[in-house]
Amino acid sequence: MSGFDARLFQGQQMKQEMRINPRLYQAMELLYMPLQDLEQHLKQEMAENPFLELEQTEQSQDLELAEEQPEERTDEEIDWEEILLDGFDAGGRKQEYEHKEYVPPTAVVTEDLEDFLLGQLHLLDLDERDMRLGEELVGNLDDAGLVACSLDEVLDSANQWLEEAEVPARRNAQAIEEEAEREIELAEIERLFRPYTMEEAEAILTRIQRFDPAGVGARTIRECILIQMRQAGMEDTPSWTLVDEHFNDLVNHKWADIARATGMSKRDVQAAADELQQFDPKPGLSKNHDPEQYVIPDLVVEKIDGEYMVFANDGRMPRLRISQAYREVAKNKSDYKGENKEFITSKLNAANWMIQAIEQRRQTMLKVMRFIVDRQREFFEKGVQSLRPLTLREVADHIDMHESTVSRVTNEKYVQTPRGVFSLKYFFSSGLATASGQDISARGVQDKIRILIEEEDTSKPLTDSALVRKLKEDGVKIARRTVAKYRDQMSILPARMRKRV
Numbered sequence: 001m002s003g004f005d006a007r008l009f010q011g012q013q014m015k016q017e018m019r020i021n022p023r024l025y026q027a028m029e030l031l032y033m034p035l036q037d038l039e040q041h042l043k044q045e046m047a048e049n050p051f052l053e054l055e056q057t058e059q060s061q062d063l064e065l066a067e068e069q070p071e072e073r074t075d076e077e078i079d080w081e082e083i084l085l086d087g088f089d090a091g092g093r094k095q096e097y098e099h100k101e102y103v104p105p106t107a108v109v110t111e112d113l114e115d116f117l118l119g120q121l122h123l124l125d126l127d128e129r130d131m132r133l134g135e136e137l138v139g140n141l142d143d144a145g146l147v148a149c150s151l152d153e154v155l156d157s158a159n160q161w162l163e164e165a166e167v168p169a170r171r172n173a174q175a176i177e178e179e180a181e182r183e184i185e186l187a188e189i190e191r192l193f194r195p196y197t198m199e200e201a202e203a204i205l206t207r208i209q210r211f212d213p214a215g216v217g218a219r220t221i222r223e224c225i226l227i228q229m230r231q232a233g234m235e236d237t238p239s240w241t242l243v244d245e246h247f248n249d250l251v252n253h254k255w256a257d258i259a260r261a262t263g264m265s266k267r268d269v270q271a272a273a274d275e276l277q278q279f280d281p282k283p284g285l286s287k288n289h290d291p292e293q294y295v296i297p298d299l300v301v302e303k304i305d306g307e308y309m310v311f312a313n314d315g316r317m318p319r320l321r322i323s324q325a326y327r328e329v330a331k332n333k334s335d336y337k338g339e340n341k342e343f344i345t346s347k348l349n350a351a352n353w354m355i356q357a358i359e360q361r362r363q364t365m366l367k368v369m370r371f372i373v374d375r376q377r378e379f380f381e382k383g384v385q386s387l388r389p390l391t392l393r394e395v396a397d398h399i400d401m402h403e404s405t406v407s408r409v410t411n412e413k414y415v416q417t418p419r420g421v422f423s424l425k426y427f428f429s430s431g432l433a434t435a436s437g438q439d440i441s442a443r444g445v446q447d448k449i450r451i452l453i454e455e456e457d458t459s460k461p462l463t464d465s466a467l468v469r470k471l472k473e474d475g476v477k478i479a480r481r482t483v484a485k486y487r488d489q490m491s492i493l494p495a496r497m498r499k500r501v
Helices: 022-032 035-048 113-121 128-139 151-174 179-192 198-208 221-231 238-245 247-251 255-262 266-278 324-331 338-375 377-382 392-399 403-410 442-454 464-473 480-489
Strands: 052-054 299-304 307-312 320-322 414-417 420-423
Touching (some): 022 338, 035 320, 035 338, 052 338, 113 128, 128 151, 151 198, 238 255, 255 266, 299 338, 307 338, 320 338, 338 392, 392 403
Antiparallel strands (some): 052 320, 299 307, 414 420
């Protein structure tokens, strides 16, 4: 039987590998950044790289420093053109603009729903035991302000906490020397740490349900509306009857079924249902909303002498250049040795690269937006129904860049136009065929559907099939399921639930 012969051998092998320069990743990140993030990034770069400074004069940034340096170059210098994105003209003149001092955004601490409710809870005259149960209940409300689990689960969690807290409390009591005081202390511990009951939970929950905003602490949407109606003094109204006794039929707009069950006319049922629109089924959202987001457009489109012109809205962005003082240091780079020379070389290369990459980002955004304006001119003239279908691939082919580059350029970027401020992604959508042979964008079709529904006879609302026929008369070929999808995307109810009597 032959044994296994294990030996070590040394050999050569050739294989191809693709390695991406880290600068390419940075260039892609710069393209992806919205204007506010880019401003912060440039501030950080200036803090870390002494070769970068703010441009204070109206002269264009001189990028000829590379010609002034000795012929000795590093690999990073040689590879700059490869890692920069397509189409960059290193000798191109940059458009000048006035620099405004950058003020970084300040984070604003806002009070959320839980903090708001705990503040009201702590104003109540509750002992330590009831306060703990109230905090447990508030902690189990969802963003809408409704109880997110059953009261049994709340009790299990609260009682588990009691069990864990009781042991150290008893130890403290046993440390007391006087017998009489110990008996009093132990009796208090027995009272405080006895398991919570369902009656206690419901009593505390009832008090929470009186908090602001009205309707918080409810276990269902039905209970939430009833709480708000009770606080509004509407307990003896037809609307109360609809919510209290016929909630499912109310949600499904079954006016005829409710009319038969209550003896009311269908018109009176609908009028009672209309009164319920003043109540909020998710009251907690009024306290859990995100802070207002202020959009700073990256681009501006203006109509000048009948033509739409595109400008970069970068007037507030720090304008970078190579520091004059460090230029002199770089010229005498041969005087430095070792780590000093390596530091100067790396920082100088990084500074030059950053200036070029920022300009490339700007030029790429302008190219993309100019093509969008050219393609979507009818939109700027007539509105959303004239929006033409457009894909990232079409733009990428036109400006001779990769589709992923266009995707990064348009991500979270906004443009200010004569028709308002839009996300660049707004101009991209699929298309549908028309009788004229010219495609129309999906957004344009949605707008047509919205207008048809706004103008319909509410006593005979348009079904999805009727909308298909109307659109066909307008030259748009579309399937019924597509109409239903677009209607749902616009949060428009089906015809049965839009019907008025």
